[in-house]
Amino acid sequence: MAEQIKAVKGMNDILPPDSARWEWLEDKVRALMRRYGYQNIRTPIVEPTPLFVRGLGEVTDIVEKEMYSFVDSMNGDALSLRPENTAGVVRATVEHSLLYEGGKRLFYIGPMFRHERPQKGRYRQFHQVGAEALGFAGPDVDAELILMCASLWEDLGLKLGEDVRLELNSLGQIEERQAHRAALIAYLEAHADALDEDARRRLHSNPLRILDTKNPALQPIVEAAPKLLDFLGEASLKHLEAVRAVLDAAGIAYRINPRLVRGMDYYNLTVFEWVTERLGSQGTVCGGGRYDTLIEQLGGKPAPAVGWGLGIERLLLLVEEAGARPPVPVPDVYAVVPDAAALPQLMVTLQALRAAGVSVLQHPLGKEGAASMKSQFKKADGSGARYALVFGASELAQGQVALKPLRGEGEQRLLPLGEVAAWAGTLLGAA
Numbered sequence: 001m002a003e004q005i006k007a008v009k010g011m012n013d014i015l016p017p018d019s020a021r022w023e024w025l026e027d028k029v030r031a032l033m034r035r036y037g038y039q040n041i042r043t044p045i046v047e048p049t050p051l052f053v054r055g056l057g058e059v060t061d062i063v064e065k066e067m068y069s070f071v072d073s074m075n076g077d078a079l080s081l082r083p084e085n086t087a088g089v090v091r092a093t094v095e096h097s098l099l100y101e102g103g104k105r106l107f108y109i110g111p112m113f114r115h116e117r118p119q120k121g122r123y124r125q126f127h128q129v130g131a132e133a134l135g136f137a138g139p140d141v142d143a144e145l146i147l148m149c150a151s152l153w154e155d156l157g158l159k160l161g162e163d164v165r166l167e168l169n170s171l172g173q174i175e176e177r178q179a180h181r182a183a184l185i186a187y188l189e190a191h192a193d194a195l196d197e198d199a200r201r202r203l204h205s206n207p208l209r210i211l212d213t214k215n216p217a218l219q220p221i222v223e224a225a226p227k228l229l230d231f232l233g234e235a236s237l238k239h240l241e242a243v244r245a246v247l248d249a250a251g252i253a254y255r256i257n258p259r260l261v262r263g264m265d266y267y268n269l270t271v272f273e274w275v276t277e278r279l280g281s282q283g284t285v286c287g288g289g290r291y292d293t294l295i296e297q298l299g300g301k302p303a304p305a306v307g308w309g310l311g312i313e314r315l316l317l318l319v320e321e322a323g324a325r326p327p328v329p330v331p332d333v334y335a336v337v338p339d340a341a342a343l344p345q346l347m348v349t350l351q352a353l354r355a356a357g358v359s360v361l362q363h364p365l366g367k368e369g370a371a372s373m374k375s376q377f378k379k380a381d382g383s384g385a386r387y388a389l390v391f392g393a394s395e396l397a398q399g400q401v402a403l404k405p406l407r408g409e410g411e412q413r414l415l416p417l418g419e420v421a422a423w424a425g426t427l428l429g430a431a
């Protein structure tokens with residue numbers, strides 16, 4: 001036998017029946033986006049590397065050590081598999097002047113790539129749902145985006161506060177961050193001896209990210225560090241208050257977390273994360289915030305924007321941990337094929353049933369023709385279908401088919417072929 005080829009480490013096949021849970025979640029997401037007026041955008045998985053370097057910031061984890069970057073040997077282009085999709089959406093927005101007629105509410109679903117150490121809830125190819133509202137400056141859209149998440153959690157059977165909690169912060173504006181940064185560097189320099197290597201390296205390049213450290217030894221220092229919230233001016237505070245007022249009115253509990261800084265450089269004002277205790281150190285399910293300067297930074301006419309991204313794998317793990325059970329899809333009908341001679345008439349009938357919206361699984365012929373009735377009924381039972389349609393030659397000769405309930409709903413009976421469509425109607429009406 002030829003040698004097997006395995007999938008790339010950290011990149012997973014999503015197989016049935018598990019893929020049904022993915023479809024279930026994606027259906028919920030699409031319905032959510034429709035309710036809030038967000039339109040689908042699909043951008044390439046490969047983008048020019050400078051898009052991420054300029055968009056995310058040179059000294060972020062993603063750009064420093066997680067990107068799949070390569071040179072296209074055909075033409076020397078520097079390319080990367082997208083590690084996230086906000087930069088790509090902004091690039092497309094600028095490239096196609098999407099904000100020409102005003103703001104745009106967009107969403108995407110798709111794979112992202114980061115060269116991380118694979119573990120539960122952390123993969124090298126993973127999938128995100130993202131929502132981006134571009135061209136809107138007000139706190140109303142920040143609040144809307146957070147409410148959307150809350151609505152999605154509810155749709156997925158997750159309990160707010162119990163399965164998933166909201167953390168909120170404001171990163172203010174650039175001048176406010178600069179004043180805070182100076183105070184923070186002075187403070188951290190005074191504690192330089194106690195910092196770890198990573199923190200010392202970031203002290204002058206990206207000190208804000210030190211606050212996000214996962215090193216327990218650094219917690220006391222980080223806890224007592226100057227807080228950005230104390231450096232915010234009136235306008236920034238007002239923006240935060242407006243978001244909070246909506247969340248309070250909607251009864252969405254949250255914690256103000258002054259150390260929430262997020263991993264990308266492009267954020268300002270509102271930032272938030274939805275976190276869970278149920279997934280260990282992969283506890284962030286969804287993160288987002290405002291990025292009012294990114295569009296300009298990527299060559300567009302200055303315009304504000306805000307958005308979030310959530311990890312589908314983590315969300316599905318959380319749904320499972322929380323005990324929510326997505327429905328398993330089953331066919332309505334299993335078609336039993338006693339005799340290969342019946343095939344043309346049978347398949348034409350099934351075609352009409354399916355056109356009417358009924359889902360039908362047909363038992364396949366083998367090399368020897370039709371399988372035994374026993375093995376066909378075993379498959380029919382295992383399929384979870386509510387009914388079997390048995391296309392026996394003698395029944396067909398009389399223009400009939402046998403209808404057998406498989407889930408204990410009444411007796412087997414004969415159905416005239418001419419009534420199959422009407423029967424499909426009642427079946428679908430009852431579902």
Ligand code: ATP
Pocket residue numbers: 084114116121122123124125126127128262263281282283284285286287288309310311312313314
């Ligand atoms: P973390 O701190 O866990 O590394 P992050 O801050 O890098 O997360 P974001 O860049 O904000 O994550 O991405 C948004 C969401 O995408 C995360 O909250 C998470 O649910 C998911 N995510 C990020 N990286 C991965 C990964 N390697 N594998 C699976 N999901 C991921």
Ligand code: MG
Pocket residue numbers: 061263
């Ligand atoms: Mg990360």
